[in-house]
Amino acid sequence: KAGVTQTPRYLIKTRGQQVTLSCSPISGHRSVSWYQQTPGQGLQFLFEYFSETQRNKGNFPGRFSGRQFSNSRSEMNVSTLELGDSALYLCASSLDGTRTEAFFGQGTRLTVV
Amino acid sequence: GEDVEQSLFLSVREGDSSVINCTYTDSSSTYLYWYKQEPGAGLQLLTYIFSNMDMKQDQRLTVLLNKKDKHLSLRIADTQTGDSAIYFCAERMWANDYKLSFGAGTTVTVRA
Numbered sequence: 001k002a003g004v005t006q007t008p009r010y011l012i013k014t015r016g017q018q019v020t021l022s023c024s025p026i027s028g029h030r031s032v033s034w035y036q037q038t039p040g041q042g043l044q045f046l047f048e049y050f051s052e053t054q055r056n057k058g059n060f061p062g063r064f065s066g067r068q069f070s071n072s073r074s075e076m077n078v079s080t081l082e083l084g085d086s087a088l089y090l091c092a093s094s095l096d097g098t099r100t101e102a103f104f105g106q107g108t109r110l111t112v113v
Numbered sequence: 114g115e116d117v118e119q120s121l122f123l124s125v126r127e128g129d130s131s132v133i134n135c136t137y138t139d140s141s142s143t144y145l146y147w148y149k150q151e152p153g154a155g156l157q158l159l160t161y162i163f164s165n166m167d168m169k170q171d172q173r174l175t176v177l178l179n180k181k182d183k184h185l186s187l188r189i190a191d192t193q194t195g196d197s198a199i200y201f202c203a204e205r206m207w208a209n210d211y212k213l214s215f216g217a218g219t220t221v222t223v224r225a
Contacts, residue, residue, distance in 0.1 A: 006155075050211070092156075
């Protein structure tokens with residue numbers, strides 16, 4: 001059974017640009033959550049999607065957005081990149097996003113220069 | 114992660130037991146998780162415990178939950194060099210809470 005797949009693994013962008021990250025959940029899982037990991041702030045929740053609907057959102061500016069497709073794959077987009085957006089972005093997959101386990105992908109390492 | 118607290122570092126000798134501690138502040142937490150992160154990697158789910166349980170054992174891992182003190186611990190028996198990593202405690206506060214709140218992580222170093 002394939003795990004959670006995040007692409008790309010590494011990304012370097014310039015300030016002001018935008019970026020799109022992709023996450024393919026485990027087959028049969030319908031919930032996808034996104035987290036940002038930085039040395040200073042640790043792991044912070046961005047948002048969660050289930051059946052193409054955003055159910056919960058963390059305290060991030062509107063530059064951070066996401067969506068989920070009918071096959072449960074999810075993308076997150078960051079517009080007008082800032083240096084502080086440099087982080088490891090992790091995606092978590094679970095059956096329904098509530099009581100069950102959440103499995104994480106390897107993450108996308110975004111560096112903004 | 115301000116609702117979940119962990120000590121930052123733990124050094125243990127190979128073959129000894131490691132105990133990683135975590136405290137959480139919300140008594141309504143339903144599920145509590147332990148994740149492991151190795152350098153350059155994502156988070157690996159080690160185990161989780163439901164709030165109506167006191168203990169859960171899975172091979173070398175033992176999770177203890179003290180709801181009264183809001184204290185969670187992870188014991189790793191016979192610690193090996195491959196156990197060197199950052200360990201995160203996380204809580205899901207209620208059944209329909211769609212996010213996990215993480216602690217800052219405990220860096221475990223296994224010395225020979």
